[in-house]
Amino acid sequence: xxxxxxxKLLPYLERGMALGTALNIMDWDANTAAPxxxxxxxxKALGILSQEAFCAxxxxxxxxxxxxxxxxxxxxxxxxxxxxxxxxxxxxxxIPAEEMRExxxxxxxxxxxxxxxxxxxxxxxxxxxLEKLIAYKKKFAAYxxxxxxxxxxxxxxEYEESFGMKELDRFFGxxxxxxxxxLKKVSEAEEIDDSFLYQExxxxxxxxxxxxxxxxxxxxxxxxxxxxxxxxxxxxxxxHDVRITTHYYKNNLTSAILxxxxxxxxxxxxxxxxxxxxxxxxxxxxxxxxxESQSRFYxxxxxxxxxxxxxxxxxxxxxxxKQLMDVPLEKFVRALNKVKADLIRTEADELTxxxxxxxxxxxxxxxxxxxxxxxxxxELWNQKYKEYLGVVPKEEKExxxxxxxxxxxxxxYFPSYALGNAxxxxxxxxxxxxxxxxxxxxxxxxSEITKYLREHIHRYGALKEPRQLLKxxxxxxxxxxxxxxxxxxxxxxxxxx
Amino acid sequence: xxxxxxxKLLPYLERGMALGTALNIMDWDANTAAPxxxxxxxxKALGILSQEAFCAxxxxxxxxxxxxxxxxxxxxxxxxxxxxxxxxxxxxxxIPAEEMRExxxxxxxxxxxxxxxxxxxxxxxxxxxLEKLIAYKKKFAAYxxxxxxxxxxxxxxEYEESFGMKELDRFFGxxxxxxxxxLKKVSEAEEIDDSFLYQExxxxxxxxxxxxxxxxxxxxxxxxxxxxxxxxxxxxxxxHDVRITTHYYKNNLTSAILxxxxxxxxxxxxxxxxxxxxxxxxxxxxxxxxxESQSRFYxxxxxxxxxxxxxxxxxxxxxxxKQLMDVPLEKFVRALNKVKADLIRTEADELTxxxxxxxxxxxxxxxxxxxxxxxxxxELWNQKYKEYLGVVPKEEKExxxxxxxxxxxxxxYFPSYALGNAxxxxxxxxxxxxxxxxxxxxxxxxSEITKYLREHIHRYGALKEPRQLLKxxxxxxxxxxxxxxxxxxxxxxxxxx
Numbered sequence: 004x005x006x007x008x009x010x011k012l013l014p015y016l017e018r019g020m021a022l023g024t025a026l027n028i029m030d031w032d033a034n035t036a037a038p039x040x041x042x043x044x045x046x047k048a049l050g051i052l053s054q055e056a057f058c059a060x061x062x063x064x065x066x067x068x069x070x071x072x073x074x075x076x077x078x079x080x081x082x083x084x085x086x087x088x089x090x091x092x093x094x095x096x097x098i099p100a101e102e103m104r105e106x107x108x109x110x111x112x113x114x115x116x117x118x119x120x121x122x123x124x125x126x127x128x129x130x131x132x133l134e135k136l137i138a139y140k141k142k143f144a145a146y147x148x149x150x151x152x153x154x155x156x157x158x159x160x161e162y163e164e165s166f167g168m169k170e171l172d173r174f175f176g177x178x179x180x181x182x183x184x185x186l187k188k189v190s191e192a193e194e195i196d197d198s199f200l201y202q203e204x205x206x207x208x209x210x211x212x213x214x215x216x217x218x219x220x221x222x223x224x225x226x227x228x229x230x231x232x233x234x235x236x237x238x239x240x241x242x243h244d245v246r247i248t249t250h251y252y253k254n255n256l257t258s259a260i261l262x263x264x265x266x267x268x269x270x271x272x273x274x275x276x277x278x279x280x281x282x283x284x285x286x287x288x289x290x291x292x293x294x295e296s297q298s299r300f301y302x303x304x305x306x307x308x309x310x311x312x313x314x315x316x317x318x319x320x321x322x323x324x325k326q327l328m329d330v331p332l333e334k335f336v337r338a339l340n341k342v343k344a345d346l347i348r349t350e351a352d353e354l355t356x357x358x359x360x361x362x363x364x365x366x367x368x369x370x371x372x373x374x375x376x377x378x379x380x381x382e383l384w385n386q387k388y389k390e391y392l393g394v395v396p397k398e399e400k401e402x403x404x405x406x407x408x409x410x411x412x413x414x415x416y417f418p419s420y421a422l423g424n425a426x427x428x429x430x431x432x433x434x435x436x437x438x439x440x441x442x443x444x445x446x447x448x449x450s451e452i453t454k455y456l457r458e459h460i461h462r463y464g465a466l467k468e469p470r471q472l473l474k475x476x477x478x479x480x481x482x483x484x485x486x487x488x489x490x491x492x493x494x495x496x497x498x499x500x
Numbered sequence: 501x502x503x504x505x506x507x508k509l510l511p512y513l514e515r516g517m518a519l520g521t522a523l524n525i526m527d528w529d530a531n532t533a534a535p536x537x538x539x540x541x542x543x544k545a546l547g548i549l550s551q552e553a554f555c556a557x558x559x560x561x562x563x564x565x566x567x568x569x570x571x572x573x574x575x576x577x578x579x580x581x582x583x584x585x586x587x588x589x590x591x592x593x594x595i596p597a598e599e600m601r602e603x604x605x606x607x608x609x610x611x612x613x614x615x616x617x618x619x620x621x622x623x624x625x626x627x628x629x630l631e632k633l634i635a636y637k638k639k640f641a642a643y644x645x646x647x648x649x650x651x652x653x654x655x656x657x658e659y660e661e662s663f664g665m666k667e668l669d670r671f672f673g674x675x676x677x678x679x680x681x682x683l684k685k686v687s688e689a690e691e692i693d694d695s696f697l698y699q700e701x702x703x704x705x706x707x708x709x710x711x712x713x714x715x716x717x718x719x720x721x722x723x724x725x726x727x728x729x730x731x732x733x734x735x736x737x738x739x740h741d742v743r744i745t746t747h748y749y750k751n752n753l754t755s756a757i758l759x760x761x762x763x764x765x766x767x768x769x770x771x772x773x774x775x776x777x778x779x780x781x782x783x784x785x786x787x788x789x790x791x792e793s794q795s796r797f798y799x800x801x802x803x804x805x806x807x808x809x810x811x812x813x814x815x816x817x818x819x820x821x822k823q824l825m826d827v828p829l830e831k832f833v834r835a836l837n838k839v840k841a842d843l844i845r846t847e848a849d850e851l852t853x854x855x856x857x858x859x860x861x862x863x864x865x866x867x868x869x870x871x872x873x874x875x876x877x878x879e880l881w882n883q884k885y886k887e888y889l890g891v892v893p894k895e896e897k898e899x900x901x902x903x904x905x906x907x908x909x910x911x912x913y914f915p916s917y918a919l920g921n922a923x924x925x926x927x928x929x930x931x932x933x934x935x936x937x938x939x940x941x942x943x944x945x946x947s948e949i950t951k952y953l954r955e956h957i958h959r960y961g962a963l964k965e966p967r968q969l970l971k972x973x974x975x976x977x978x979x980x981x982x983x984x985x986x987x988x989x990x991x992x993x994x995x996x997x
Contacts, residue, residue, distance in 0.1 A: 017544070017548060018548055018552075020544075020545060020548075021544070021545040021546075021547075021548035021549050021552075022549070024526075024542065024545035025522035025523075025525075025526060025545065025549060026522075028522075028525055028526050028529055029521075029522060029525050031529075032525055032528075032529060036533075036725055036727070037725070037741060038721060038722055038723050038724050038725055038740070038741060039721075039722045039723075040722045040723050040740045041723065041737075041738075041740045041741035043740070044737075044738040044739075044740045044741065044778065044779060045521065045737060045738070045740075045741060047514070047517075047518070047779060048517060048518040048521035048522065048737070048779075049518075050518075051514060051515055051517075051518035052518050052519070052522060055515075055518075224535060224536075225535055225536045225537045226535050226536075226537050226538065227535050228533055228534070228535055230533070240538075240541075240542060240545070241538075241541040241542070242541075243535070243537045243538045243540070243541045243542075244534060244535060244538035244541065244542060281541065282541060282544065282545075
């Protein structure tokens, strides 16, 4: 008999929220403020609190309550929270506590070893750790396996629910078919001159412009903070405290600008979640891919368009007159869209970005499903880069060692980035039918675009799943064709093909 | 039978440490970074974690363990930790949980009302809250009372162990006797011209100089951070992460400088605690007064001396040539020591500071021991300011409403500030016999002074009590005469009396 009211869960949920908030703040602090030698000591506190945060929701009492809740009587919000909680149980219950602990320790050691391996440009010292990580991930997936499920599908599902290999194979298959030939044509076209972006740009002035830019995009400084960190990121503890970071480079104007726009996209999503949902399990963006769809919509679809820059560019020229006085708007925007097949994912342009992800997706499939040995990975990596991007890493640190994800135990995460791009293009396709997007951008009325996204996506947090949000907004299921079409149209135009 | 090993306490102590660290970081963040509208939401997490931190150490399991520990077998460190824990139990066990919760809520409401009352310059809206706060504090003290103990002594003991009214009456009595006549003479002497300190001093340059200054004082930036906040403060989560803040004013050069020196004094103490003690209950400074003794030693005894500024002043002039070019070192140092009897404690000079504290001490005694009514307090305040400092507040916000302490439930805290000054002077008296302090300062060898303090005070954290530290360093019990003597000698010299 189901006899428990949802309210019985509240104290546990709130405790989990409180501990999660503390951990987020501590993580933010470690990345933006903490002094060099603090981490070893602070780690003791972090370790204890992480464990506590995990057990706040995963414990026998909560399990018993969950088992006794009558789902019929729940509101949509309560249902969504319960669903999320049950998923967490399913994932963690399958794994013996002891192995979970070992895995946590392995990840933290592997991340340190990866850092050193990257620094020393030596995959061999990291390889044994990666081997163990893969073994654990396969074992964990096997625990959760039902019937004919594939292990990599189980891993993928952890990050982006219900986007498995079948769908991703089709998606990346199309990319391969359409984007690689397009990239080839682009590579043969006349190179775009973007050298003016790499003059000296005073950092104080960059900061000023980037703060202005974030505000222009709608970032609410009463509910948010911008700081600096080695790698840009967004974090939030609730919809009234959302934080982004940027990294400024003296000899690169657009690195900070594009990352400010990207992170502002994430931040607008979080600031836009409804008050009623914030500080609950469904108070954040719906998924990694949906989050990336927002950040990349702002960064790429809008942020690299001429219409976006029309009202803004004069202010940028005013900020850097010496450097930009002789650069017309058209030249600036073309430079923002320069394509260059290269080695590093995080520095990739809009066109090649998904090919970087494709390499990783195929490699992960091989490690999990096809028994590729860890030893082979650097060579497999290099072959794929050669095949898809036409470039070959000279050093392991520019190749197989470039990303942190695997060392943190995240195998199956990368495809979210590519899905995010595709979600964004599908959303954009519908949005253009309902809003005069280009006109609005030209007139500096970007807030009306954000309002549209807020209405259809942001406000729901994780109350609805990505597939549902997409379907309700665009009227159809996930369809990567819009993304392919968007890329083709855009880059044929940019490169006059 | 005592059968429990101290180790049984460790998981509880570590959990308390972890939660305390999180709360400290969150508090720091709220004061230095958080956006305007965040606090209402973050407060939910803070409330839950504060409660949790309290219960981490105060709970039936820990109580049972404490009862079963064989103290004979403990190390000095373990003994000190246990003693601190027992004191915490004594304090909190006497008070019914329900009343503790009510009091917590009252404090948080009273603090908000106090803010508004100060803003509106209207004591009457705050008075009913202060009345309740006093009633609670008296009630709590009564719970802990044994035999003939006085209630105010019990409150005082909470902040500074074993410094009760008997000793404080004697201390403030001497101050009254010696300092008030001295202040009178100073007031009749020729006024010091410090107008040049209030020219325009560019904030960016002030920041640069203050960072240099902190480093010069020995603040270790690998283990610490300097940020900005409304009111300067120091906080730390362990000896490898100690943080101070400063507030810069465009038209005031020395406000930031003196607060940087003051907070650096606190920070040097915390950075100097031994690794073996940090992150334990005895891993912080020995007491409020001992902490103030360090901050005020650096700020006043050293930081306002000509010897200290001899190697530094050229750098300051170089930073602000336009403003200071025509100001010789002697004039600068005299300006730093200008005495002006005035209304606001936090802006008081070195000579009058203790008189501000004396007013508060006498008022607290009257509220707790002599049944002074809350209604009378503003008038009593004003009378005492007139009597001791010769000035009368025109508005309540410059009088009875100026300090936050009472609204937070801190009655009995103020005397620590004055004791800190007296500790500092006593320590200085001994130090001068063992170190050529003035020579060291002139030669920029301040690190040797800090080394001395580290050796005798900092490294012990709260392993030893203030009285013990003082006795071991100076060879005698607490003796306020050194402070009186120091003030007299100094200000007779400054004012050529």
